[in-house]
Amino acid sequence: MEKEITIYDIAKILGLSPATVSRALNDHPAININTKTSIVTKASELGYRSNTFASNLRKRKTNTLGVIVPRLNSNFMSAVLAGMEEVANEAGYNLIISQSLESVKKEIANARTMFNSMVDGLLASVAYDTDDAGHFESFVAKGIPVIFFDRIIGDARFSGVTIDNVKAGYEVTRHLVGQGCSRILHVTGNLKRNVYAGRMEGYKRAIAEFDLPQDESLILVTDLGQEAGKAAAQYLHTLPARPDGIFLASDVCAVSCIQALKEIGYVVPGDVAVAGFNNDPVSQVIEPNLTTVHYPGDQIGQVAVKTMINHLNGHSSIHPASSIILDSELIIRGSSLRKKKGN
């Protein structure tokens, strides 16, 4: 554990002042090119590395972004993170990542940690049950930008990066209708979350537009887990007026639902057409392949971080309230295809 080289060491060796060394290493224009070269050379020769803490302490900036997600281990989220990491890394920012495990309590704790770590900005996708943005107030108060992604909070003080869930939900439902479905069950998640509320609204719009039954018993609020998928299949089986289509707000849930439906004896899409959401890898493995909505996780991550960094550099003028809406895409596969033509 040898001692670290500091700018003082370099200064002493070269007979210069620490100030000059510091400037040279930061490529300050006022330093003579020869001096600069010799300093840089000597620095790398000695294996000098800048002490981030001293630097951060002085500059009051951390070059670190905080990220809070509900869960790390979902296909979608890891795509988001991969996208974030890519952009952040390129711009010289580090990411501190934490997961709330869908618990508001842990989310609050994580936010506090991020706050105390003095992140330059915060990127968050909120937990299932989060009611308000109280735990993000402190960031606002200190002028630290907060950007929500995917699961955003409808609050005028934060911007968000997401897709048009209403439109996507509408398109899925319209597609099912186009395939001849006339009673469509919608399986969704906690409606506090924009993503699920939006998809449901899209569903309802399409239902209304095509004069289909607006039956409350056709909407099932669940946790969208694997069990929920099975339960949805059972539920459908018990309904007197049997639905002939299901739109589930998550692929993982949709897949287990299809499995359960097949077990009960239904034919997909013959008896029941099924559509999911997310374009998870499992959607291309289940038989029949699952109709779904491609959800650009990596793009969401990239855009969120890009927006954040631009904002930190003062290069942008995003209104706090503005949201960035990325394109999603309906992907039609076997699980809903009953007709050869049309959509």
Add this chain to the structure above:
Amino acid sequence: MEKEITIYDIAKILGLSPATVSRALNDHPAININTKTSIVTKASELGYRSNTFASNLRKRKTNTLGVIVPRLNSNFMSAVLAGMEEVANEAGYNLIISQSLESVKKEIANARTMFNSMVDGLLASVAYDTDDAGHFESFVAKGIPVIFFDRIIGDARFSGVTIDNVKAGYEVTRHLVGQGCSRILHVTGNLKRNVYAGRMEGYKRAIAEFDLPQDESLILVTDLGQEAGKAAAQYLHTLPARPDGIFLASDVCAVSCIQALKEIGYVVPGDVAVAGFNNDPVSQVIEPNLTTVHYPGDQIGQVAVKTMINHLNGHSSIHPASSIILDSELIIRGSSLRKKKGN
């Protein structure tokens, strides 16, 4: 952007010295209980937050662990990260995560960044092509612990957390043999990596033990991607002496292989029994369900971080060279089941 509260502010208000305030906030035993209480109260009243940089600068410790992974967006890796985050968070450590995208060059750059960020310890799973531990030397030199996980480097100066890949590979192969397979194709990844080399060695041992053909044409080195799975199916189809079993070192690859096999017209497991590795979610969706090895990602992550933190706290005495081997488990499913009984 109001100004931050510092211990000096608190000291002034309470008529004490910054030293006392600092000690009180760190629960130093020499501080009077009443003094301590009043300081803590006032601090939270003012919304004081400790400046990590000043603290780190003085303490020469960052409470941050660096993590380098090949890719963030795989099911296995996100499980690992989730496990890591859980343990780290609980112990008050932050994680800085970066991905090499399977590129040695990026891995080297990431290592340098981590080094310059002065992480207290480094956790790494190396890229496909990484040949040596050169870029981790600097950590060793500075006495910063490095722990590899999953894809470890066989170097006496680093410890690692992984599973017994040889044993797992052996068990998979033995199982296939037990199901009546007599020509088993093994599809693997870059053999520089212990995980693939180990699985292959296990495969070879079983092959030798049961006197099956040790044909080099039965070993296929690929990148284990989806395309590789399809290619493997095609390859099998072209072999004059048709294999009746395939052991692929990754589920994702195995699943696309099964799909391609079925497309060509093979019956799984009737014509060809298939086994994968990782227990990825897709293994339970493909039909027939895929026989695989459960790979405890979250445990690997948890253990790696626990080991690291114990080491940092001086609580442990892991020899640098020692490795921690976690249990894996053969999970038998339809894709390899030809007989009703036995394995």
Add this chain to the structure above:
DNA sequence: ATTTGTATTGCAATCGATTGCATAAATTTT
């Protein structure tokens, strides 16, 4: 030769928290 300008470099304070050592006050021992 004097003034003005320009290019480089240094001085010294600053960013907050920590900690070894010293001091002061309160308590106990002799």
Add this chain to the structure above:
DNA sequence: AAAATTTATGCAATCGATTGCAATACAAAT
């Protein structure tokens, strides 16, 4: 009552890098 402890607090240096404001040197202009 004086001495020895114990308890509680303060002093001041330290951790490295940054930066506004001089200061110096040398070239150009008058």
